[in-house]
Amino acid sequence: MRWLWNLVRRRRIHRELAEEVASHLEEKTAELMECGMSERQARQIAMREFGNATLYTEISREVWGWMTLERFGQDLRFGLRMLRRNLGFTAVAVLTLALGIGANSAIFSMLDAVMLRPLPVKDPEQIVEIATRTGTGGLHADFSYPLYAALRQSSDAFSGIAAYSRSTFGIGAPGQADRVPGAYVSADYFSVLGVQPAIGSGFGPNDESPGAPRSAVISYGLWQRWLGGDPAVQQKTITLNGYNFAVRAVAPRSFTGNVRGRPEDVWITLPHYADLGDSPGVMADPRTSWLALTGRLKPGIHIQEAQLRMTAQWPAGLAPDRNPGSWTAVLTPASGGNDVFVRDMRKPLGVLFVAVVLILGIACANVTSLLLARAQVRRKEMALRLALGATWTRLIRQLLTESLLLSLAGGAAGVFVATVTSGLYSGLPVSADEALTLDLSLNVRAFAFALAVSLVTALFLGVVTAWCACRVDLVPVLKEGAETVRPLRRWISLRNILVSGQIAMSLILLMGMGLFLRSLSKLQSIDVGFSGRQVLVLSLDLEEQRYTPERGKSFYADAMERISALPGVKSASLASSVPVTAGGRRMDLPPNFTNPPINEPTRIDMISVAPRFFETIGLPLLRGRDFGPLDSEKAPNTIIVNETMARIYWLDSDPIGRRLLIGKSAFEVVAVARDTKYRELRETARATMYTPLAQSYRPRMNVLVRTARPPMDLAPIVREQLRALDSTLPAFDIRTLSEHVGRSLYIERIQSLLTSALGLLGLLLTSIGVYGMVAHTVAQRTHEIGIRMALGAQAGAVRTLMLRRSLYATLGGMVVGLLASFSLARLVENQLYAISATDPLTMVAVTLLLVVVALVASYLPARRAAKVDPVVALRYE
Amino acid sequence: MRNQDNRDLFPGALEMMILQTLRRGPLHGYALAQVIKRASDDLLQIEEGSLYPALQRMLKAGWVSAAWGLSERARRIRQYRITPEGRKQLERKVSSFERMLNGITRVMRPIES
Numbered sequence: 001m002r003w004l005w006n007l008v009r010r011r012r013i014h015r016e017l018a019e020e021v022a023s024h025l026e027e028k029t030a031e032l033m034e035c036g037m038s039e040r041q042a043r044q045i046a047m048r049e050f051g052n053a054t055l056y057t058e059i060s061r062e063v064w065g066w067m068t069l070e071r072f073g074q075d076l077r078f079g080l081r082m083l084r085r086n087l088g089f090t091a092v093a094v095l096t097l098a099l100g101i102g103a104n105s106a107i108f109s110m111l112d113a114v115m116l117r118p119l120p121v122k123d124p125e126q127i128v129e130i131a132t133r134t135g136t137g138g139l140h141a142d143f144s145y146p147l148y149a150a151l152r153q154s155s156d157a158f159s160g161i162a163a164y165s166r167s168t169f170g171i172g173a174p175g176q177a178d179r180v181p182g183a184y185v186s187a188d189y190f191s192v193l194g195v196q197p198a199i200g201s202g203f204g205p206n207d208e209s210p211g212a213p214r215s216a217v218i219s220y221g222l223w224q225r226w227l228g229g230d231p232a233v234q235q236k237t238i239t240l241n242g243y244n245f246a247v248r249a250v251a252p253r254s255f256t257g258n259v260r261g262r263p264e265d266v267w268i269t270l271p272h273y274a275d276l277g278d279s280p281g282v283m284a285d286p287r288t289s290w291l292a293l294t295g296r297l298k299p300g301i302h303i304q305e306a307q308l309r310m311t312a313q314w315p316a317g318l319a320p321d322r323n324p325g326s327w328t329a330v331l332t333p334a335s336g337g338n339d340v341f342v343r344d345m346r347k348p349l350g351v352l353f354v355a356v357v358l359i360l361g362i363a364c365a366n367v368t369s370l371l372l373a374r375a376q377v378r379r380k381e382m383a384l385r386l387a388l389g390a391t392w393t394r395l396i397r398q399l400l401t402e403s404l405l406l407s408l409a410g411g412a413a414g415v416f417v418a419t420v421t422s423g424l425y426s427g428l429p430v431s432a433d434e435a436l437t438l439d440l441s442l443n444v445r446a447f448a449f450a451l452a453v454s455l456v457t458a459l460f461l462g463v464v465t466a467w468c469a470c471r472v473d474l475v476p477v478l479k480e481g482a483e484t485v486r487p488l489r490r491w492i493s494l495r496n497i498l499v500s501g502q503i504a505m506s507l508i509l510l511m512g513m514g515l516f517l518r519s520l521s522k523l524q525s526i527d528v529g530f531s532g533r534q535v536l537v538l539s540l541d542l543e544e545q546r547y548t549p550e551r552g553k554s555f556y557a558d559a560m561e562r563i564s565a566l567p568g569v570k571s572a573s574l575a576s577s578v579p580v581t582a583g584g585r586r587m588d589l590p591p592n593f594t595n596p597p598i599n600e601p602t603r604i605d606m607i608s609v610a611p612r613f614f615e616t617i618g619l620p621l622l623r624g625r626d627f628g629p630l631d632s633e634k635a636p637n638t639i640i641v642n643e644t645m646a647r648i649y650w651l652d653s654d655p656i657g658r659r660l661l662i663g664k665s666a667f668e669v670v671a672v673a674r675d676t677k678y679r680e681l682r683e684t685a686r687a688t689m690y691t692p693l694a695q696s697y698r699p700r701m702n703v704l705v706r707t708a709r710p711p712m713d714l715a716p717i718v719r720e721q722l723r724a725l726d727s728t729l730p731a732f733d734i735r736t737l738s739e740h741v742g743r744s745l746y747i748e749r750i751q752s753l754l755t756s757a758l759g760l761l762g763l764l765l766t767s768i769g770v771y772g773m774v775a776h777t778v779a780q781r782t783h784e785i786g787i788r789m790a791l792g793a794q795a796g797a798v799r800t801l802m803l804r805r806s807l808y809a810t811l812g813g814m815v816v817g818l819l820a821s822f823s824l825a826r827l828v829e830n831q832l833y834a835i836s837a838t839d840p841l842t843m844v845a846v847t848l849l850l851v852v853v854a855l856v857a858s859y860l861p862a863r864r865a866a867k868v869d870p871v872v873a874l875r876y877e
Numbered sequence: 878m879r880n881q882d883n884r885d886l887f888p889g890a891l892e893m894m895i896l897q898t899l900r901r902g903p904l905h906g907y908a909l910a911q912v913i914k915r916a917s918d919d920l921l922q923i924e925e926g927s928l929y930p931a932l933q934r935m936l937k938a939g940w941v942s943a944a945w946g947l948s949e950r951a952r953r954i955r956q957y958r959i960t961p962e963g964r965k966q967l968e969r970k971v972s973s974f975e976r977m978l979n980g981i982t983r984v985m986r987p988i989e990s
Contacts, residue, residue: 020955021929023948024907028925030950051924063933 010064017060021053071394075401083405089374090406093367097410097457099761100363102417103356105442105450109422111349112445113438114261114342120254122194123296124335127258128303130161130293130310131330139330141340142289145270145282148186150315151293157306160192161295165273166259169240169266170544170730171226177728179544180222182240182266183257184273190217190251192296193258199223200234200249207269210283214272216245220253222265240266241276242546258294258337261436278543278699286318294334307331341436347831348751354827355512355758358505360453362765364460365498367410369772371403371465372495382469399469400462407461411454415442418450436746468494496809499766499773503813504820506759506766507850511821512828513759514842516752519832523745528579529676530619532737534570535704536711536718537578539733543699545726552699555725560610562721563705568714570706574610576698578617578737579678580744587662595661596649604645605678605688608696614640614673616706617737624656624671631670631692638692640671645687667691680744682833703731711736751831763850767857774806775861785865786873795866802865806858814847887977889970891923891931892940896959896967899941905954906932932957940966 025046032042047053083090118124130151131141143151148163155161163186171180186192190202198220206212216238218226227233227247236247245268257264273290274280282288297306310329375382382395422440442450542552556574563572577584589602611627614620622643631638639660646655646669655669667689675685693701703722707714715734722731735743742749778785785798825837835842898904898912910925917923935941940963948954959967 016955017929017933019953020906021926023905023952023954024910024925027907027948027950027952027954049925051926053926056924056926056929059930060933063930063937 013064014061017057021050021057025050025053071397072401075398076405078398079402079405082402083409086374089370090409093370093406094409094413096363096366096765097407097454098413098417099765100356100360101407101411101414101450101453101457102421103359103414103758103761104453105414105418105446106421107349107352107356108449109418109440109442109446110345110438111353112443113440114339114345114349115336116445117439117443118335119193119258119337120195120252121258125333126159126297126299127193127334127337128295128297128306128331129334129338130295131332132327133330135326140289141292143291143293144286144289144318145291146284146286147289147315147318148291148293150318151310152186154313154315155295155306155310156313157298157301157309158295159298160188161293162186162189162192163270163291163293164189164258165270165290165292166262166264167273167277168541168544169276170242170541170728171266172239172728177545177730178226179541179730179732180265181262182264182268183259184270184277185267187269189267192294194296195251195255197249198252199231200247202249203269208271210271212269212271214243214245215248215268216240217249217251217267218247219251219256219263219265221256221263223250238266240268241544243272243275258334259341260337260339261341261438263437276543292338294338295331303331303333342438344747348747351512351751351828351831352754352758354824355509355755358509359758359762359765360457361505362502362762362769364457365502366765366769366772367406368461368464369495369498369769369776371461372468373772373776375399375465375469395469396462396466399466400458403461403465404455404458407454407458410457411450414454415447415450418442418446464494495773495776496805496812499769499806499809500813500816502766502769503810503850503854504817506762507814507817507846508821508824509755509759509762510846510850511817511842512755513752514846515828515832515835515837515839516748516755518839518842519835520745520748520752522834523681523748524742526677526681528681528741529674530579530617530737532617532741534708534711535617535706535737536714537705537733537735537737537740538703538715538718538722538731539700540703540722540729540731541700542729545729547699549697549699553694553697556610556693556701558725559703559722562725563703563718566714566717566721568707568709569718570708571612571616572703572705573613573616574693574701574703575613576608576693576701577678578702578704578740579676580681580741582679582744584679589662593663594649598648602648602687605686606696607678607688607690608693608698608701609690610693613690613704616704618706619676620674621671622674623654624669626671627690627692632694635695637665637667637695638670639667640673640690641669642673642685642688642690643675644685645689646672648687681741704737748833763853766850767853770806770810770854770857771861773809774802774858775864777805778802778861778865781865782868782873785868786870789868790870790874798868799859799862799866802862803855803858806854806862810851810854814850818843818847890974891927892935893967893970893974895928895931895935895957896940896963896970899957899959900964900967903956903958905946905948905956907954909957935963938966939963 025043028046028049029039029042032045033039037045050056119127121127129141130143131139133139143163145163148161152161165184167182167184168179169182171178185203187203187205187208190197195202197217200217202217203215207215218233218238223229223233226238227236230236233247233250237244238247239245251267257267268276270291271283274282279288282290297303307329310331311324311327314324314327314329316324385395386392419442422442542555547555560572560574563569585606587604587606589598589604591598591600594602609627611629611631614626621640624640627638627640641649641655641660649655649660650658655672658669660667660669673688673690675688677683678686678688703718705711705714705718712734719731719734722729785793788798788801789795821843822838829837894913894917895909898909898916904912906928907925910923910928913921913923913928914925932941932943936943940960941957942960943955943957946954946956
């Protein structure tokens with residue numbers, strides 16, 4: 001601190017010192033003049049006896065320890081001047097570094113949003129997500145309300161356990177409707193997380209009992225958007241799924257729920273699910289598991305210990321299949337919240353992070369060789385400064401300062417690059433009806449990261465250039481003409497190493513690009529069994545507008561009638577879930593629960609469809625008939641099964657007309673549909689059972705329209721028809737069926753897009769590096785080439801001579817790169833589909849591409865070497 | 878470069894002499910130079926300027942304090958005053974100096990005899 005204070009009064013201390021010295025000299029002069037000397041003589045003697053005033057002043061200043069800082073200031077000024085003078089060099093170097101650092105910052109901000117950023121709650125490190133594991137290893141993260149209530153009572157390792165269940169609500173006033181994501185939460189949700197609302201207060205214990213008053217906590221964003229930021233928000237009411245809720249509080253701006261990637265806008269307490277979710281009795285039913293649990297560990301309790309205690313204290317008798325002994329509690333740290341939606345992005349991000357580090361390496365290599373080339377030009381300057389008494393440390397400090405300036409400029413430009421690019425991939429849709437919303441805005445952590453990367457870069461550049469500068473031999477450099485004698489071999493070989501490194505890193509990047517592209521194209525060529533390009537899909541949620549099943553059914557019937565009659569529409573239908581969508585309704589059946597019996601547990605996906613579904617999406621019915629008006633509510637239950645289900649229950653015999661008994665319900669099979677991929681493209685065929693919508697009403701449906709024209713052209717007309725039926729019901733997430741299928745490959749697409757971009761960027765930077773190396777060699781050896789040609793060397797031989805060096809560097813780099821690719825293979829192999837991480841075809845293709853690019857990049861300057869005119873080259877001296 | 882102010886003297890000698898001189902009363906830089914020169918009968922080759930780095934070091938170490946005042950010729954001068962910390966330092970220096978001198982004298986004696 002004292003040091004800082006001294007720094008602040010530095011100028012005063014300097015002034016006082018100067019004044020003191022001046023006064024000393026004057027005093028002496030005056031005294032000598034009193035002895036009869038002339039003023040001039042007196043002053044001379046005073047000066048002589050004082051000694052070197054400038055030197056003493058400087059040493060006196062140095063006592064205070066600012067010299068380092070002052071020198072740094074000088075270095076900085078000098079460095080800035082140097083950079084300004086070589087604007088071209090500066091621009092290229094800064095741009096190259098900006099690409100390297102920018103790519104790093106962009107990926108880091110993704111990594112931060114997906115993995116690192118903690119929840120904006122009190123002591124986030126105490127937060128855990130709670131799940132259970134069966135004896136056979138299955139992980140279950142869903143709980144019924146009675147089980148939750150009992151767990152909350154029995155477990156003493158937590159200072160609180162909160163329950164939540166995400167949902168989307170229809171919000172609105174008549175004529176004005178929208179959908180907002182939200183959650184049903186336990187009354188202690190906000191207190192367990194330690195979130196203090198910005199306005200009002202969180203829920204109280206009353207809010208979780210039956211008949212709780214309808215009140216909601218809303219997000220800051222919704223308050224601004226929907227209620228115009230009205231300060232009297234606590235007197236307002238909002239309508240959720242057709243029920244009025246009083247606004248009791250506004251969450252702080254930073255808090256949007258505890259689920260990463262899916263911000264929430266509304267929170268209401270659990271009992272309201274009975275009405276809004278049309279599920280009476282859900283609060284008392286131990287068989288309906290609809291809640292996720294998050295808990296706060298008591299301070300000082302380790303997660304392992306909490307897990308053991310929770311398992312030991314597991315309440316008995318609440319869930320017949322979840323009794324103590326057969327289940328263990330599984331706690332996962334959740335300081336960043338529930339990561340279920342972003343978990344799949346971790347591995348791709350790891351790969352991307354490796355890729356951007358390689359890009360930075362390639363960029364650094366380019367800037368280093370630029371700096372080396374410039375250092376050679378500046379050798380004379382350096383030698384002169386050394387000869388005039390500058391110390392090596394001073395020169396090295398100067399070089400370090402210059403590379404620091406370059407890197408910081410590159411870092412600043414890089415942050416800009418990152419800001420621009422991160423906007424490109426945030427909020428991309430991942431699944432049917434919701435987008436993944438990641439906050440990719442650069443925060444303090446991202447800036448700190450960019451700064452750290454810049455500093456490491458500066459250190460690398462500075463050390464390498466300083467190391468090379470130290471190898472200058474003073475005398476020959478100062479001698480005129482010495483420069484043309486022989487380039488320092490070491491510099492050249494360092495350049496070779498840099499280029500080899502670039503080739504190696506580039507090869508790894510291109511391998512990644514090739515593998516992910518091939519994997520994606522294999523995934524995209526998976527046969528889904530239907531054709532979705534001409535199919536329009538819109539989603540509806542009647543529950544959000546408080547439809548009764550009767551009203552819903554008539555709405556569906558009217559909608560189908562209107563849409564089918566539109567010009568350009570070939571057929572229209574409805575489905576509770578369209579392929580390919582993660583999740584969906586399914587039955588888990590114990591062994592021999594059905595007739596025909598199956599001697600093992602079976603799992604059947606259940607999809608509710610309107611007539612003409614198969615025709616509309618183009619999924620063939622192999623045998624039998626489609627659902628029709630006959631399959632009404634009152635008629636006997638009918639089903640259509642897929643090939644896999646037919647095979648499981650009836651083996652090779654024809655299932656049409658057969659009856660399937662599930663528990664006490666009987667179903668008659670009317671058709672067999674072709675297998676498709678319902679949940680994800682990679683799946684092996686699952687047993688799927690289609691039921692007629694009339695016999696299995698669902699409030700959430702997708703409207704499917706097969707069109708004769710481009711589907712999106714018809715979207716406005718279809719929407720218009722739906723709005724004419726009910727103006728308050730939003731039709732959301734309008735897309736074509738092929739688009740919908742493509743979305744299931746969101747992560748793979750992002751990954752191959754980004755690895756391709758990085759691969760090509762790396763290739764570009766590497767080719768610049770190779771070009772630079774050869775061009776530099778040619779420039780250095782013009783004289784030698786001139787002699788060779790004068791002595792009769794052919795142009796071809798000269799070209800080969802120049803190419804040889806880059807060829808060696810390229811081949812060396814390739815060997816290293818291929819070896820590294822093998823060792824990095826395990827990083828990507830579990831992210832590839834139907835292709836090996838050491839796929840020979842990709843390897844050959846990538847190697848060839850790299851060889852061609854390297855040859856072209858070195859051929860251009862080598863050709864120039866062959867055109868050297870011996871007369872000109874020799875006259876140069 | 879750093880030690881040029883001490884040439885012809887062992888390290889710390891100048892500081893010791895300054896402290897010793899200041900013990901008799903506060904002085905400004907010029908007067909200090911004159912007193913030391915006179916006291917040593919001009920035997921020590923000290924450039925007057927070399928006092929200042931030493932004074933700055935001692936100011937920073939807190940062995941002396943400084944205050945601006947007016948000289949007899951009504952010129953603005955900076956007067957230095959020894960601090961209690963400076964007195965302690967002087968005692969330490971003197972005793973170690975005496976030990977050193979003692980040692981040197983013992984080594985030198987045989988040659989003289």
